[in-house]
Every structure is written in structure tokens, then in C-alpha cells.
Amino acid sequence: MHTSAYWIGHFKANLLQKRINWDQQPNITQNEITTILHSLQAWQLGETSEGRQLIAAAEKYALKTGEPEFVEATRLFIKEEQKHGNNLGTYLDRISMPRIKKNWGDSLFRWVRHLNTSMESWTLAVIVVESTAQIFYQSLKDATGCGLLKEICTDILIDEAYHITYQTEHLAAIYYSKSAFSKNWRKPVYKCFFYCTSLLVWYANSGLFKAGGNTFEGYMNKMYLKYNKTIKKITSPLVMQLI
Numbered sequence: 363m364h365t366s367a368y369w370i371g372h373f374k375a376n377l378l379q380k381r382i383n384w385d386q387q388p389n390i391t392q393n394e395i396t397t398i399l400h401s402l403q404a405w406q407l408g409e410t411s412e413g414r415q416l417i418a419a420a421e422k423y424a425l426k427t428g429e430p431e432f433v434e435a436t437r438l439f440i441k442e443e444q445k446h447g448n449n450l451g452t453y454l455d456r457i458s459m460p461r462i463k464k465n466w467g468d469s470l471f472r473w474v475r476h477l478n479t480s481m482e483s484w485t486l487a488v489i490v491v492e493s494t495a496q497i498f499y500q501s502l503k504d505a506t507g508c509g510l511l512k513e514i515c516t517d518i519l520i521d522e523a524y525h526i527t528y529q530t531e532h533l534a535a536i537y538y539s540k541s542a543f544s545k546n547w548r549k550p551v552y553k554c555f556f557y558c559t560s561l562l563v564w565y566a567n568s569g570l571f572k573a574g575g576n577t578f579e580g581y582m583n584k585m586y587l588k589y590n591k592t593i594k595k596i597t598s599p600l601v602m603q604l605i
């Protein structure tokens with residue numbers, strides 16, 4: 363379990379890492395563009411959120427827990443997501459493809475986030491989406507021979523692994539603060555949300571997942587393993603002792 367000060371240090375140091383060689387030209391084929399474009403545009407839009415609601419939820423949470431550094435850590439986390447959006451956007455510009463302003467999946471996710479401004483629902487939603495993102499960016503990387511796009515994906519994959527740890531620690535702290543009764547009903551709700559979102563992400567990006575070598579069963583199996591790992595960390599008595 364890490365403190366917000368630790369995560370501020372991590373995000374600041376990570377922001378200085380330059381893992382992408384922007385001097386190289388994209389060498390993506392027309393066939394690859396046809397397969398990945400729709401998903402690439404949708405995720406580029408999803409990664410560019412300003413995160414105003416998340417900041418508002420973080421401010422509320424920081425007041426409640428007396429940990430003001432949490433807001434700064436959240437701001438830096440959002441900045442890292444925006445870096446992903448910028449990099450994907452720059453890539454779209456480089457291959458002369460448009461950035462989009464609207465997508466049903468993105469609109470749905472934004473609407474769900476507007477419904478509830480609690481840190482718990484935010485964190486849960488972020489963990490699920492980031493778990494799907496790990497499979498998504500690995501698929502994107504495997505679906506193209508373009509070196510530049512592969513480097514952009516690798517950079518995102520490195521960031522996302524830390525994001526999941528960061529958000530999982532958070533959800534564990536929130537879960538720990540709940541009563542035994544609250545903990546009991548949360549488990550099936552978390553599970554249901556995790557699987558429903560996983561299904562939606564598959565249907566919105568099945569072409570890309572398949573191009574990256576995934577079958578529906580394979581994808582759901584990976585999500586099942588990710589869910590188990592996450593729920594174990596959140597509900598583990600060991601994690602609770604460390605909070």
C-alpha cells in the first residue's frame with residue numbers, strides 16, 4: 363500500500379520518461395488502418411477526458427480522509443491519461459486520419475461517470491476500463507507492423523500497469539472502510555460491473571481484439587484472471603492490515 367506522496371513522485375518521474383522515438387515515420391498498411399481505425403479513434407477520444415468529475419470526486423474524498431495530496435496525485439494520473447490521448451491523436455494526425463469528437467462507448471462511459479460522483483464508483487470504473495485497456499493496447503500492438511504505433515502502445519502499457527495498482531490500492535482502502543454488511547453486497551456488484559463492462563468493450567472493439575489474436579473466449583478468460591487478481595487485492599485481509 364503506497365501513500366499519495368509516493369504516487370505523486372511516481373507520476374512526476376514517469377512523465378519525464380521518453381519511450382517513443384517520434385523521429386520515425388509511421389509505416390502502417392492500408393489494411394491495418396481499415397482494421398484498427400475505428401477503435402484507435404474511439405480510444406483516442408476516451409483518453410482525452412479532462413477529468414473534471416474525477417477531480418471533484420477526489421477533492422471530496424481528500425476532505426473526508428484528510429489527505430490533501432490525493433488531489434494532486436489524481437491530477438497527475440489524469441495528466442498521464444491525457445498524454446495517451448495526445449500520443450494517439452498525434453499518431454492519427456501523422457497518418458492523416460481524423461480525430462473524432464463523439465463515440466457511443468465514450469458517451470456511455472461519460473454518462474455513467476456523471477451519474478455518480480463517489481470515489482468508489484469512479485475507481486471501480488477506472489480499474490475495469492484499464493484492465494480492458496491492457497488487452498486492447500496489446501492487441502493494437504500485435505495487429506500492426508508499424509514501429510511508431512508499437513512504441514506508443516508499449517508506453518501506454520507500461521503506464522497502465524501502474525494505474526491499475528494505484529487504483530486497486532485505492533479501492534481496497536475504500537472497501538476496508540465499509541461495514542461487514544456493505545462489504546458483502548459490494549462483491550457481487552463489483553463482479554457484475556466488471557463483467558458487463560468487459561462485454562461492452564469486446565463488442566465495441568471485437569475487430570481489433572481479433573486482429574490482435576484474441577478470440578471472445580480468450581478475451582473473457584483474460585478478463586476473468588484480471589478480475590480475480592483485482593478482487594483478491596481489494597478484499598485481502600493482508601492489504602487491510604497495511605492500510
Ligand SMILES: [Fe+2]
Nearest residue numbers: 409443446518
Ligand atoms: Fe490510458
Ligand SMILES: [Fe+2]
Nearest residue numbers: 443492522525
Ligand atoms: Fe490508465
